[in-house]
Amino acid sequence: MDFEEIALTGSTVGWGFLITGTLLWVADNMKTKGTKGISEISFKDALIVGTLQGAAIFPAVSRSGSTIAGALFRGINRQAAARFSFLLSMPAILGAVVLQSKRLVSRCMETSLISWDNSLN
Structure with missing residues (x-):
């Protein structure tokens, strides 16, 4: 089985939803709330949050959910986490549009070549 076949099984999708839900639940229920603003995000924060974006390659793992949860884990406040997640999505979306x-x-x-060839006959 290749990656696509494994990724589309029901159990894989179920695990993806569980992972996303767990990340969001834990991030939402942390005792300490983040205080870092968007201008205070460090390279290490960005690297960790960006790595979590890569987890979205798996089905049912939310890209925005994993990046926002990761930002909250790093002590970034909710508004900055959501904004950073949106900004982080731009290169991925642009790349998908180009492809x-x-x-x-x-x-x-x-x-058009097929239509052109057929009209010549």
């Missing part, structure tokens, strides 16, 4: 646009253009070119 999908490339595929779309490629498919459109193939379709």
